[in-house]
Structure formats: C-alpha cells, structure tokens
Amino acid sequence: MSSAAKDISPSAPKTARGARTRARILKAAEDTFGTLGYHRAGISDITRAAGVAQGTLYCYFSGKEEILRELVRDMGHKVRAHLAASVIGARDRLQAEELGLRAFLEYVSANPSLYRVLQEAQFVDEAIFREYYEAFGRGYMRMLADATRKGEVRPGNDEIRVWALMGLSNFLGLRFALWDQDHSFDEVVTTISDLFRNGLALDGKEKA
Amino acid sequence: MSSAAKDISPSAPKTARGARTRARILKAAEDTFGTLGYHRAGISDITRAAGVAQGTLYCYFSGKEEILRELVRDMGHKVRAHLAASVIGARDRLQAEELGLRAFLEYVSANPSLYRVLQEAQFVDEAIFREYYEAFGRGYMRMLADATRKGEVRPGNDEIRVWALMGLSNFLGLRFALWDQDHSFDEVVTTISDLFRNGLALDGKEKA
DNA sequence: AAGAAACCTGATTCAGTTGTCATATTGTGA
DNA sequence: TCACAATATGACAACTGAATCAGGTTTCTT
The missing domain is CATH 1.10.357.10 (Tetracycline Repressor, domain 2)
Incomplete structure (x- = not known):
C-alpha cells in the first residue's frame, strides 16, 4: 500500500484550462481537509467543493494521498x-x-x-x-x-x-x-x- | 457525529474475567494503533490481536473512538x-x-x-x-x-x-x-x- | 447439579467509499 | 469550419470495515 515511486501523477495538465482545474481541486482539498480532516473528507466532498465531477480528480491525481x-x-x-x-x-x-x-x-x-x-x-x-x-x-x-x-x-x-x-x-x-x-x-x-x-x-x- | 456525552461504556466488566478481557482488548488496541495507526487499524485487527471475537469488543467499548x-x-x-x-x-x-x-x-x-x-x-x-x-x-x-x-x-x-x-x-x-x-x-x-x-x-x- | 448471570462468538448486515470508463464537451490549429 | 486531442462527466461496480444480535459457553451461587 506504499511502495516507493508508485503513482506518478496520471498526467500533468497540458493546457491552461487543465492547470486551472488542477489548482481548483488542490485548493478545494486544502479547505476540505482543513475543515473535516483528511479521513473524514471524501473524494466527493473535495470534488463538490471544487465544482468538478468525481472522475476529474483522477485526471490529475492518483488519489487522496497524492493530493x-x-x-x-x-x-x-x-x-x-x-x-x-x-x-x-x-x-x-x-x-x-x-x-x-x-x-x-x-x-x-x-x-x-x-x-x-x-x-x-x-x-x-x-x-x-x-x-x-x-x-x-x-x-x-x-x-x-x-x-x-x-x-x-x-x-x-x-x-x-x-x-x-x-x-x-x-x-x-x-x-x-x-x-x-x-x-x-x-x-x-x-x-x-x-x-x-x-x-x-x-x-x-x-x-x- | 460527536454529541457530547454520547456513549458511556456499554457496561463495566463485573467479574475479574471481564476486567481481564477488557484490559487485553485495550492493550491489543494500543499495539495495533501504534503499528498500523488509528485509521488503518480495523476492529478485526484489534480483536484478532486480543484473541477475542469482534463482538466482544462491543461488550466493553462503544467503538473505536472510545478505545x-x-x-x-x-x-x-x-x-x-x-x-x-x-x-x-x-x-x-x-x-x-x-x-x-x-x-x-x-x-x-x-x-x-x-x-x-x-x-x-x-x-x-x-x-x-x-x-x-x-x-x-x-x-x-x-x-x-x-x-x-x-x-x-x-x-x-x-x-x-x-x-x-x-x-x-x-x-x-x-x-x-x-x-x-x-x-x-x-x-x-x-x-x-x-x-x-x-x-x-x-x-x-x-x-x- | 441446576439455574442464573456474565461473558463471548462471528457470520451477516449495511452504510459508505473509492476508482473506472464509456461518453460528452471544449477549444485550438490547420 | 472541421478534426482531433485534451478535458470533463457521473453512474456504478467493487470494495471496505464498523456494528449487530441471536445464540453458545463459562463461571458463580446455592
């Protein structure tokens, strides 16, 4: 569950739009983790706060831990x-x-x-x-x-x-x-x- | 999810055996939390380490948090x-x-x-x-x-x-x-x- | 030794979660 | 404007793990 270099970011964003979305998710995660704590915060809480769909998160991150x-x-x-x-x-x-x-x-x-x-x-x-x-x-x-x-x-x-x-x-x-x-x-x-x-x-x- | 005085220990043990079992569970939880961390540790990990069944834990504790x-x-x-x-x-x-x-x-x-x-x-x-x-x-x-x-x-x-x-x-x-x-x-x-x-x-x- | 009380069992339920994927949308270069 | 690559969607399959409870076992009392 924690091998060294396991999950490289699925792919770096290649356009400005992608970069913006990635940043929005990161900020939303910060807020959500800050309020609920890491474990109580679900992926769906983060994506809802970011205003994107669940799947979008996996375009930029391999999961919660990488965030x-x-x-x-x-x-x-x-x-x-x-x-x-x-x-x-x-x-x-x-x-x-x-x-x-x-x-x-x-x-x-x-x-x-x-x-x-x-x-x-x-x-x-x-x-x-x-x-x-x-x-x-x-x-x-x-x-x-x-x-x-x-x-x-x-x-x-x-x-x-x-x-x-x-x-x-x-x-x-x-x-x-x-x-x-x-x-x-x-x-x-x-x-x-x-x-x-x-x-x-x-x-x-x-x-x- | 966290009202003040919610869960009093289901019942204090009334015999020495019960007290011993409760103590065993507590010790097992300490070890398991210490090794795996609170969240990665499951109830089943604790009860297995204590050598009791899942349900036994609930005889003495309302759940993981109370432990x-x-x-x-x-x-x-x-x-x-x-x-x-x-x-x-x-x-x-x-x-x-x-x-x-x-x-x-x-x-x-x-x-x-x-x-x-x-x-x-x-x-x-x-x-x-x-x-x-x-x-x-x-x-x-x-x-x-x-x-x-x-x-x-x-x-x-x-x-x-x-x-x-x-x-x-x-x-x-x-x-x-x-x-x-x-x-x-x-x-x-x-x-x-x-x-x-x-x-x-x-x-x-x-x-x- | 019978009866009662305390203690213990663990398969099952069930609420909740993650990560997937087939499909839709966007926007950009030719 | 058309093609196509990047980006985004969201329903859902697969899974996790906490808590339950009907019933079995041990221990104590008389």
Whole structure:
C-alpha cells in the first residue's frame, strides 16, 4: 500500500484550462481537509467543493494521498518563502528568531488548513512529514552554525537545538495561532525572545 | 457525529474475567494503533490481536473512538506518574526540568505506541487531545510559578512558556526517542539544560 | 447439579467509499 | 469550419470495515 515511486501523477495538465482545474481541486482539498480532516473528507466532498465531477480528480491525481503530498510540498514552499522574506532585515540571529517566530505564527493564522494538513500528514505518509521537518531543520542548522561562528550564539549541539526550536514553534502555533488567539503574537514573541536571550534561570551564565 | 456525552461504556466488566478481557482488548488496541495507526487499524485487527471475537469488543467499548479516548487517558496518568516520580529529588526547578525531560524521553522510548496514539488523537477527537495538554500545562504552570516565587526562575508569561516547553519536549521525543536514537538522552538533556540556564545568545542577561 | 448471570462468538448486515470508463464537451490549429 | 486531442462527466461496480444480535459457553451461587 506504499511502495516507493508508485503513482506518478496520471498526467500533468497540458493546457491552461487543465492547470486551472488542477489548482481548483488542490485548493478545494486544502479547505476540505482543513475543515473535516483528511479521513473524514471524501473524494466527493473535495470534488463538490471544487465544482468538478468525481472522475476529474483522477485526471490529475492518483488519489487522496497524492493530493495530501502535494499540499505538504506546497506548505513547505510557502512557509520557507514567508519566513525567508521575514528575516531579511535582521541584524543578528536572535532578532531573526523573533522575526521568524512572528512570521510563522502569522502564516499559521492565515493558513490554518494547510497547517492542519501538514500535521495530519504525519499519520498518512510519515515519510513526507519527516522530509518536511528534516529539510526545514537542515536550513535552520546552517543558520545556527553561521550565527555561532559570528559569535551571536553559544556553541552547542545544533541538531538537538533545532528540533527543540521547531517543536516550540509548532506548539505555539497550535495553541496561540490555531486554537485561540488569547495572547498577542507580540506577547508570545517577547516571551520566547527572553528565553533565547536569557534562559529560564534567574542566574545563568555560570555553572553549566 | 460527536454529541457530547454520547456513549458511556456499554457496561463495566463485573467479574475479574471481564476486567481481564477488557484490559487485553485495550492493550491489543494500543499495539495495533501504534503499528498500523488509528485509521488503518480495523476492529478485526484489534480483536484478532486480543484473541477475542469482534463482538466482544462491543461488550466493553462503544467503538473505536472510545478505545482511543481510554488510551489517551491512560497515557495521561502514566506520563504524569512517571514524571512526578522522576523529579522527586530535584533541588531546584532547573534540575527538575532536566530530570523531567529525561524521564519523558524514557517514557516515550518505552511506550512508543501510546505516544503515537496520543499524537493521532489530535485528529480523531481534538477535545481529548487539548484536555491532555491543558491539564498537563496547568500543573506545569503551577510549578513554574512556584519556582519564580522561590527565585529560581525569571518572571515571565508562564502560559506561553509552558506551551513552548511542551512543544519542545514533544518534538525531541518524536525525533530522538521515537524515530532515531542517534543521540543519547544525556546529550539531549545537556543541550536543553544549557538553553534553560543560559539561553541561546552568547551575551544574555542584559538588554532584554 | 441446576439455574442464573456474565461473558463471548462471528457470520451477516449495511452504510459508505473509492476508482473506472464509456461518453460528452471544449477549444485550438490547420 | 472541421478534426482531433485534451478535458470533463457521473453512474456504478467493487470494495471496505464498523456494528449487530441471536445464540453458545463459562463461571458463580446455592
């Protein structure tokens, strides 16, 4: 049920009309998955939302799973782009973390469906979920290493740190952007920034 | 499809035999969900693993979802107990964080199925998933507040911090206990401890 | 050992789903 | 305008898996 390179997209659209239809289906799937969840969402829910017939979906996708994969890839590109743009003016790594966290929260808030889809992908196709975070992590590690070299960040095990940071953002996004916005993003960013700058302990910077 | 108090367990077992069977089913469900995932796991897979007939499952549970809920509650109790026991000898909050993180990683490593089930519950019954983390978070916040009062921890927004800390543990558990144990728990704990004690910045403890 | 209560069985039902395919429509280049 | 390739349709065959229930088995009590 999950051999490696099994289902290449039945065929890429060859005209602008086809491309438009494919995109409509993808958007409808995003909304439907976001509302109903992947499993509760049926093919017919997606095609109805897209305003096409059932069969049309199979012109562009081999099935539900391939749509999910496509959406996860999409989320990857979009988040990366959004975060990359957001940290452009940062004077150092710590400020980049602040800008990045805020941008992430904003992205989640603006794209709740896509975020839910990503999380749910963990249980539908774990490989693509891991791929997302491993790719994200690689980029993040490079930035931390650079910042350490520049003396902006304490040396440390960056792989572990990166997973900690991704997890932290993940939960903050879930709680404060997706579930309830009972705290401003400012508040969240300030609190986390303080953690990064000073730690949790009242008396740090001595006994390790 | 999800009215509030819909399905009370059809009936609690009234003899030791019944209790045993119920427990067998629960354990089989944990294993089956852990291996196949909630959706791919069928009732027949669970009952086969438990060595009982299909119908037997319905003597003790109203269906698949109730089993999941039961398992999440289970995970809640077990994790709490394990963590509470692990931090008993801690001299301060920071050491408690170290002990707690290690205990959490050990728990995940020893109970991968239960951990997966908890994560997947997010998409099956979001309420029980939130409940788990909100309950966990409440206890955690109390401890942080105490530690702040004692002067062990910098004052700050503890709700936000707690969600950050839970997210951090969550991802570290996923990556370093569930997926690959390519780093020792010591290494993970040390790295995170350094973050808590000193932050990420090379020069903290001044400009906020 | 009889009777009752609890426990267990598993073939069957049934609501729902996916993916197919023969056919229809659209639009474009010659 | 005609041909034909791409695109779209939607009824339906084939399948899935949850839940049922009429009846059998075990255990306990007296």
